[in-house]
Amino acid sequence: MIAIGIAGYGYWGPNLARAVAASGCARVEMIADRMESACGRAALHHPAARLTEDIYAMIADPAVDAVMIATPVSTHFDMAMAALRAGKHVLVEKPMADTPARAAQLVDEAARRNLVLMVDHTFVYTGAVQKIAALIGNGDLGDLYYYDSTRVNLGIFQRDVDVIWDLAVHDFAILDRLMPSQPVAVSASAATCIAGSPANMAHLSVYYDDGAMAYLNVNWLSPVKIRQTVIGGSRQMVIYDDMQTSEKVKIYDSGATAGTDPYEPMVSYRMGDMHAPALSTKEALLTEVQEFTRCVEENATPLTDGISGLRVVEILAAATLSTQSRGFPVDLVQKKVA
Amino acid sequence: MIAIGIAGYGYWGPNLARAVAASGCARVEMIADRMESACGRAALHHPAARLTEDIYAMIADPAVDAVMIATPVSTHFDMAMAALRAGKHVLVEKPMADTPARAAQLVDEAARRNLVLMVDHTFVYTGAVQKIAALIGNGDLGDLYYYDSTRVNLGIFQRDVDVIWDLAVHDFAILDRLMPSQPVAVSASAATCIAGSPANMAHLSVYYDDGAMAYLNVNWLSPVKIRQTVIGGSRQMVIYDDMQTSEKVKIYDSGATAGTDPYEPMVSYRMGDMHAPALSTKEALLTEVQEFTRCVEENATPLTDGISGLRVVEILAAATLSTQSRGFPVDLVQKKVA
Amino acid sequence: MIAIGIAGYGYWGPNLARAVAASGCARVEMIADRMESACGRAALHHPAARLTEDIYAMIADPAVDAVMIATPVSTHFDMAMAALRAGKHVLVEKPMADTPARAAQLVDEAARRNLVLMVDHTFVYTGAVQKIAALIGNGDLGDLYYYDSTRVNLGIFQRDVDVIWDLAVHDFAILDRLMPSQPVAVSASAATCIAGSPANMAHLSVYYDDGAMAYLNVNWLSPVKIRQTVIGGSRQMVIYDDMQTSEKVKIYDSGATAGTDPYEPMVSYRMGDMHAPALSTKEALLTEVQEFTRCVEENATPLTDGISGLRVVEILAAATLSTQSRGFPVDLVQKKVA
Amino acid sequence: MIAIGIAGYGYWGPNLARAVAASGCARVEMIADRMESACGRAALHHPAARLTEDIYAMIADPAVDAVMIATPVSTHFDMAMAALRAGKHVLVEKPMADTPARAAQLVDEAARRNLVLMVDHTFVYTGAVQKIAALIGNGDLGDLYYYDSTRVNLGIFQRDVDVIWDLAVHDFAILDRLMPSQPVAVSASAATCIAGSPANMAHLSVYYDDGAMAYLNVNWLSPVKIRQTVIGGSRQMVIYDDMQTSEKVKIYDSGATAGTDPYEPMVSYRMGDMHAPALSTKEALLTEVQEFTRCVEENATPLTDGISGLRVVEILAAATLSTQSRGFPVDLVQKKVA
Structure with missing residues (x-):
């Protein structure tokens, strides 16, 4: 032990x-x-x-x-x-x-x-993110178009980090797990509403090398708590609402496809069934601790290893830089596991 | 007549x-x-x-x-x-x-x-926007911190305009009515998921000369329809959800204020009552037509006059420009009514 | 024609x-x-x-x-x-x-x-009720345990009928379509909150010959409009929420079964996936008119024929009788199509 | 201590x-x-x-x-x-x-x-019920018309008590605190869906001596958990939704009044503002324990004393009796504090 x-x-x-x-x-x-x-x-x-x-x-x-x-x-x-x-x-x-x-x-x-160097990207070990990762891995969503997340609430203003390093970090950790391609640039705006405190709201656009986009909306000064992510794919789309006690992940068999017949509408829509799979209710932190001990015992590489922690810090730093010039896009050097 | x-x-x-x-x-x-x-x-x-x-x-x-x-x-x-x-x-x-x-x-x-030159900014004449305008005008919200809007749905892909000119235009019209200050810059990202069709999703950050921010999230390719705007002020905050059949506008007596005592937390929070006022149920378009005929008869200036239409087109054009360089911020020349 | x-x-x-x-x-x-x-x-x-x-x-x-x-x-x-x-x-x-x-x-x-004698039981022709009828007909829900409906709103107080004949009639029409067995007794309570007007709220319990139950809650004096029905079966359960614009019918792969091992808990639970099928969006009234004309042309019996109309009136009358004695149960003579 | x-x-x-x-x-x-x-x-x-x-x-x-x-x-x-x-x-x-x-x-x-003999009617000590009791006590709701509660979920089937004694007991405890008059009769139906286990679903109608009604819907076999109570009064109406993390209590300034002019509609409606007051977040059980110790120290009578416990048991027993004859109404002998 x-x-x-x-x-x-x-x-x-x-x-x-x-x-x-x-x-x-x-x-x-x-x-x-x-x-x-x-x-x-x-x-x-x-x-x-x-x-x-x-x-x-x-x-x-x-x-x-x-x-x-x-x-x-x-x-x-x-x-x-x-x-x-x-x-x-x-x-x-x-x-x-x-x-x-x-x-x-x-x-x-x-x-x-x-x-073993592992980062505590807790959300990666939740039943919800595990399910979404499996859907993407299986190709169920098709090509990934976008990840659009709203993570807002009232408080807690942190002293040592701003809202990007406090809240957007969760999305970057999730994105690092989910996205099949690498981010190449980030554009971010941020502002503080309480003079003298770190930025309490920010909006970030992340560009991926395969054309996918990620959008993050983080805010410590929202009247209600929202934890909602929409993920759009060419075959299916997902809504992940972490505030729900049940049906946290909803999979929509809906989408749009380009028309090929010039006499038909340019884009045709499909609105199909919705499916909310039962999720593992095992506590994420317990799964994470077991992953850590497994890697120590087997000399294995954890799912959220130091490299993934580094990628997340790199994008946080780039986003911070972008906020200093009103959304000027900052390029990201791609870091791959050697 | x-x-x-x-x-x-x-x-x-x-x-x-x-x-x-x-x-x-x-x-x-x-x-x-x-x-x-x-x-x-x-x-x-x-x-x-x-x-x-x-x-x-x-x-x-x-x-x-x-x-x-x-x-x-x-x-x-x-x-x-x-x-x-x-x-x-x-x-x-x-x-x-x-x-x-x-x-x-x-x-x-x-x-x-x-x-008389008037623009059909229909939302300005809804009971919801009229109520919010009154709240801001009365100072009920205090200083305006931000306007954060999500306006997404599945379809309709337009042929002649992109999602910014189709959906964000509604928010710019509402902002033109609500915001006490003028926008000075906009940073926007956009992408299309369906090759060959106009941009179907975009995220926009608008900077105002008094420090306020507006954020717009527009998308034609969302599995569900969302029409939700959060407006944060120093005294109160508002959630305007146009998909609700009742309680479209909720006013939260919640907020955060900077602490003055160095021995106390930097920011203190207030979570008070919520109030959902009854709204006028008169059709917006009817109100608008009556405003138009009144202005014709009295040679008056409409609430949504040509100048406001011009301001909205200017910011649309600036946003489009920004999207072409991944969120590079575009300055806006301030246009005031002479 | x-x-x-x-x-x-x-x-x-x-x-x-x-x-x-x-x-x-x-x-x-x-x-x-x-x-x-x-x-x-x-x-x-x-x-x-x-x-x-x-x-x-x-x-x-x-x-x-x-x-x-x-x-x-x-x-x-x-x-x-x-x-x-x-x-x-x-x-x-x-x-x-x-x-x-x-x-x-x-x-x-x-x-x-x-x-042809047909009754305008419109809800029977909606995509939602058609889907639920198919689920029950296919045995997807297993044995039907209960139908529990809430149908409340503010207004409209009718002059000539009370809330049972105005609102519960919809549920009786739906039940006549859905339930595999016949009602044998009804117990109902009703009251009026506005002196001099017909009963504006009522609660009804309907007993079926196979042990199933139906519960109806109807009210003209509710602060919010609710149209929600829960249907419990031994294999699956359904929630039909007619106020939703999408996902009106949700099918839950959840339930409980009696344990057989005396050393285990008496009842074991199953909480599985939820599925919201896409529903026909064809207008119910149009389907109904086409059913009527088809029956006229083919001399056929409509889905909601006079017999079903009679069964609904019989149970309405029995419910009214029960309300006059605070829920005293009134037996129903079973009417079958000859 | x-x-x-x-x-x-x-x-x-x-x-x-x-x-x-x-x-x-x-x-x-x-x-x-x-x-x-x-x-x-x-x-x-x-x-x-x-x-x-x-x-x-x-x-x-x-x-x-x-x-x-x-x-x-x-x-x-x-x-x-x-x-x-x-x-x-x-x-x-x-x-x-x-x-x-x-x-x-x-x-x-x-x-x-x-x-001191006190009963653990925990809900009576929640911020929500305290607020509603204050509203009723102040006359803010006007005459009380009805209390309509849905308290359903999947599990837990109890071995020793049925769903009425397990779940409806909460509503009877709340009603004992809230209702200004005494219950005079109860009509209840109940059924079990799992052979051999206690009744898992029941519907109860309670008649009060001033004409008010209470309706309870309790069920251990619902696919979703609902804890919602609608309280109708002549001046205002309340929705108490215990599943909400915020805005548990909503007060609607809505209602209906009898018309007096024979040439006007019989009943006129009022749909006004909605107000969700901030509630005490103190844990109910803590408030209750402090009430108990205060009464022990001061030889005082607790809010939920033995008499209220007795009244609740009497109505539970009467409801059980009614279920044995399909809703036959059972009269209640009124018990007042001497």
Whole structure:
């Protein structure tokens, strides 16, 4: 059973610790958080784990096989690098690092040491995204035309990251899993409505090398919470509404095709059945922890490996750059797994 | 009673004719359409109107006081100009013309001849937009932060215009009515999923001179029809969902404000009551026809005058330009009523 | 082409006349309404039809092959009987008559004269009900457990009938089409909230001879309009929501089955996929008129024949009786087609 | 701080224990459950509580001031009676007892010993029901016409109680809080779709002495979960949808009034604004535990006292009786607080 050290026990760390405890294939060996109060809460829920306020001490602890990092983004690089250099496998909260260069360094370090480096792109492990990935993989949607996502709610304004790094990161992680081609450019606009706080709303257009488009609408200042994604394909289309308790994924056998007869309308429409498949109800985080431990044990590459984490950070950085010039398109250098 | 000539009896002309007949303040004097079959249908519903397949003959007819133009966009300029030169008041379908230069010429011609030039920005006359305009005008929403609209459905692919000129034009007309400041730049992306047809999906970001933003998402290839606009203000926020049969406009007493105490969270949230006011159920087109006849009789300026039509065409043209370079932002020259 | 006489041109008559004109297999020969104003409106829309304020004259007119009756319920019997005695085929608005005895007399008269007697149970001809009938007929739902319908809205309070005869009649017509067994008893409660007006809300429980149940909730005084029916079967379940513009019929592959192992839970659940089939968009009234003309031409029995109209009136009358004693159950004598 | 003993640590007991621990005004002194495994779970979450598999020993323990009973319904009477006789205050899970006679005995015993007897009618303490109670109390709804509730879902079939005692009990508890008058009769139908299991669906009509009606639709075999209640009043109407995460309570300024002018329509309609007030988000169970401890400390009568528990059991028993004769109405003897 793999011995896990949890770095950071604020908002997300407790979820990771709980998933590890429930996984049956790993145990919470240590929990580290700089705040004494966080350690107190950790003790209550994980009485068997050792606690420390010194995260680097935990990283260095020989009883720890792997480290899960759930600290602020700006500290991801230092901690993940320290853990890799200490020979530990690493699962790091998204976004993997605050710059593409630092993300790339982590990828290199993990490769050199033959350690598992995985990013916590949690949505990738949900029943909904797994189902959509299978549909696309099977060709059920046909050619992928677009991915159009609205991810808005009231709050929480973050201090250290803007709405793109906080919310759009989820869509970029999902896109990295779903899209069959690579993004080549991004155009983004962003604005803040509350003076002095990071950008709280943004709209992003992503261009793919096969002509597909992705559109993201993220906002911390919406009166209602919306989590809705429309995915258009040449054969079928999907609506993924994460706010629904049932029927989260609806598959529409609808579309349009170019006419070939010059005497007929240019485009003909098809409005067919709708199908909402039953989805796996297994908790995403549990699936993810099991994927991590499997990769550690089998020396395998996780679905959301460091390279995918790097690709997501690269596009986040490019989007930020574009917002600084009102949507000026920023080209993306394509990163493929070697 | 003002004598109206209807130019074009295809998709929209019958609605104009019906509204004129129902208005009580104007009558359908003539209907002109190049298609004999269209004239046949017109004869059935408006037995008292004179019919012709020669639109310019109708424009020149001395019995006609004013002309309503519901022909393809590319013909708007020629017909409206002919009507103005014949001394007729003009109501022209949106968009007013296919280029800003031509729209400006119509504005000048109407001004020189002291004729009413009005654009058929129908949504401006709905109970929903009237209510929202009143809320903004009263200051109920506070400072306007953003307008974020989704206007998508399956079909109808147009032959002569793309999705921006077909669907986004509605939002630009509404924005022209609602926004207290002027747009200064637009960044837009667009793509077509059906080879050989006009762009069927587009995302537009509009920058206003007071810092407000407008976002438009338009698509002819969505599996479901959505007509939803979120408007964020510093005091209240609005959701306008035109697909609802009741509660189309919801006003949320919710928001976020910057904290002033450095020991408190940076931003504090307020989630208050929601209010869905009863809206006028009077048909928008009827209100619009009555506005037109009132302006003709009183020599007044309509709410959606030629200048507003020009502003809308200018931003449409700028958006189209931006799409040609993947969202490169295009500046807008501000046009104010002299 | 069958020559139709329309009796009554108030609320529903214009719809019948329009459907006849559009059917391609019948023509509006005459329209009769006691009100001069109604005849005026009829003349406008059906210039080729002869008009009269004397309905019985129209019934007697030799040029009329068949009569469609859309007058108040209390007059259905007299007019339908007169038409049958004049040798005309009859389509009568629902409910067929105001008492079971009168409905039975009409059935007998039509049988004796070998004339088509059809009831305008419009919902039976909708794409939604046709689809559900096919599902049940194919055994897709398994054994039918229950039909549970909510049919509520604000208004219109009728003068001559209560909410059971106005709204529940639709469900009884649908049930007559869908249910594989016969109703054996009904228990109903009703009340009026507006003193002096007919009962505006009622709840009805209908017991079927195979153990199935139907529940109807009808109300003229609901703040929102609801048209939702849940149909539970042993294999699948259906939700039919007539207020949806798309996905009116949803089929759930969900259910519960009795456990057989005493050491396991008594009942086990199944929550599977949901499927929303594309439905025919053909107008129900058009289908109905074509069914009527087909039966006239082929001397066939319509899907909603006089017997089905009689069964519906019998259960309406029994429900009314039950409401007079706070839900005391009233037995139904089973009427089968001979 | 009041010392609480929790009897039963199965489904609901853990919630009670958690609420006590969070209340700040009581502590979990003991937890008793006949199952060793339940005690094990209790130990994990409430390490400071003493545990026992002998519930009666806990009831007798002098360190326990008050007992909360969350065991199967059939055991409520014996345990609550034992606790009262041991001089303990009692909070008992709903329904309070399995017969009205037993519920009445508990009320008498508590009164004789001057002990607090409270029933866990949790919904009464939700922000939604509190708001609706305030609206009715203020006269905002006018005269109450009806309460119409749909409470359906797939599962859980209970072994020891049918759907009326499992689900309708919630509505009877809410009605007991909301309705200004007393129920005088109930008519109910029920059926089971799974042979050998308790009735899984039921429809109930409740007649009140002021003419108001309550209708309940409960079902364990619905493909979707619905928790929706419509409340009609002469001035305003309410829709309470407990499945919504926001806008659970909507108040409609709509209604109908009898016309007085014989030349006008009999009933006129009003469709006004809709208002969704912000609701208290405090957990209902926490409010309830605080109400219980307040009443113990102040020797006060709780909002959901034994008398209200008795009234609810009486109507449950009457409804069950009615179902045995297909909706034959059963009169209720009115029970008022002395």
